[in-house]
Amino acid sequence: MVAEAIDRNSGLYDPELEAMSADRRRAYHAERLRAVVKYAYDHSPHFRRRMEHAGLTPAAITQIHDLARLPVLKKSTLPQLQKQDPPFGGLLAAPLSEVSRIFQSPGPLYEPEGRRPDYWRMTRAFYAGGFRPGDLVQVTFAYHLSPGGWMCDGGLRALGCVVVPGGVGNTELQAQCLRDLRVMGYVGTAAFLSTLITKAEEMGCNVLEDLCLRVASVSGAMMAESMRHMMADRYRLTIRQIYAIGDLGLVGYECQKASGMHIADDLILQIVDPQSGIELEIGQPGEVVVTVFDHLYPLIRFGTGDLSAVTTEPCRCGRTSARLTRIMGRVDEVTKIKGMFVHPRQVDEVVAAFPEVLRYQVVVRLKGHDDQMAYLVELASGVKPEPLLTKLRDKTRELLKITANVEVVPPGTIVEGAKKILDERRWD
Ligand SMILES: [Zn+2]
Incomplete structure (x- = not known):
């Protein structure tokens, strides 16, 4: 194979946001928070009710710490809310015609996708993982009902990659695609990546010589570090993890340094006590609570049910956002x-x-x-x-x-x- 000439290790996709100073980041978040709170209050019947229940008007939430006054909206309550007031429980803050796709996750939980390109804000995560414009990328998340396939598809195409929508299963056909098309990037679960490589080897492929795989972006379950090292040593394949959620899109992503997941810049992430909703100190594990600035489906103080912790130690990649040390599991399993x-x-x-x-x-x-x-x-x-x-x-x-x-x-x-x-x- 031709020697790798592309620099996949350095650079930021959006330096203005990814390398903001701490002060700038705080101001940026506060400004967008005020705007989304005002907008959601005026356009989302559910959000207005939540604010009224808490005795709040938009004027009460002007800084990040003011969010503490609003009780957390638990993800586990969404299916019931949607059932009472279909399709989105009054959380949608725009006419239904602004929605381009609706997904279904277990619950059932329905998730709207808006019309702007890369609606789920995934592009920067792929760039940080070493994907570059022009790469051929095979996406092996489901494209049916659940959002994973389309979420990644949109982010990759916005970056300028060429997408092979592999979806789930069809291992032999997908291994054939990897070989015939000289696919460079893989997106899916770590487990399926392993399955696919094994299948390619069974089909007589020498992974280093017959395949062109260079980068992989995995999500869905935490990957063992041993897998990352094995893939790098044996196949010269760089694997980075992404943390995305059907309702919110991108939440965190690993950079080339792979020491925790940078928190996406265009959202506010808090780690809270899952029982009281009180924000915990840096480093302490608790529930991941996210506020996105989305005007279609503005999830504000949204309790994901995921358990994680944050570090604010600087990262040598140049990105200044805090990092999630890892996703430790679900909040309902903690003691x-x-x-x-x-x-x-x-x-x-x-x-x-x-x-x-x-x-x-x-x-x-x-x-x-x-x-x-x-x-x-x-x-x-x-x-x-x-x-x-x-x-x-x-x-x-x-x-x-x-x-x-x-x-x-x-x-x-x-x-x-x-x-x-x-x-x-x-x-x-
Ligand atoms: Zn970094």
């Missing part, structure tokens, strides 16, 4: 321990570095009024408890910011399929 939200996946993360631990379970108990967190661990035969238990305790404190007891239990105590976090607290 609050000593005031911190803990997700089963975080529990896994603590133990991942200790292969001597065969099985484990976190048990939360109440001692007086205090939460007690204990890791129950079953160890491989012959493993001495120390210094392992001390290390586990330290790791728990480092990753979860909670001091836990670690208790060794006999093999077989933790049954197959047991809950990762067993909450034994009773308040009655």
Whole structure:
């Protein structure tokens, strides 16, 4: 194959927004917030009712911190709202004729797409992931009913890429497309990328010589870092992750540095306590709550149900937005321990570095009024408890910011399929 002449690693798609100073970003967000609140209040019956319930008028929301006065609109309530007042529960702030497509997600939840090009604001994410104008890109998200395929399709075409709308399945035909068309970019899940490459190899392709794949943008589920490294080492394929939601479009995206997902510039993202809606300190995990400035479907203080945390450490790519450290799972799976939200996946993360631990379970108990967190661990035969238990305790404190007891239990105590976090607290 011809040597790669394109620079896929540097540059910003929209330097004016992506490299804003913190002050400029705050002012930009506040200005757009005021405009969308006023617009939604005048045009979305549901939003006006929400504001009235909270005793607010648009004049009450002029800065980002004022959003705290408006209760979070939980994504899980949308299907019911839409059912009561179809098709969009009074959230649409424009005539239906301004909608170009309507998608359906499980719920059922209906999501409108507006008419402007790259309606979902995806382009910058693909650019940050190394996609460039003229690239041939195969999109393997569904194009039927659910929004994934079209969302990516619109962003890529706006960037100047040539799209092969592969959709879901048809593995052999899709592998053939990759080879025959010399496709350079892949968009879809990490799992299907792996399936597709395996299929191409089964068909006799040498991935490095017969295929031209250079960049992949994956979404849908968090990817294991081992997969990213394997694809880079074995196939010289750069994989970057995108976090997008059917109702909102792009929320976050990895840059070439791949250390967390930059928050999209044209929205306000807050990490809040999923129960109280109060914004949490930087670094603490909580629910991702987003406000978009969209005049068609203005979702304001929209609780995504996703659990994540934010870092404001500068990124060497030049983008100045904060980054989501990772998506940790769904808010409805978390347990609050000593005031911190803990997700089963975080529990896994603590133990991942200790292969001597065969099985484990976190048990939360109440001692007086205090939460007690204990890791129950079953160890491989012959493993001495120390210094392992001390290390586990330290790791728990480092990753979860909670001091836990670690208790060794006999093999077989933790049954197959047991809950990762067993909450034994009773308040009655
Ligand atoms: Zn970056």
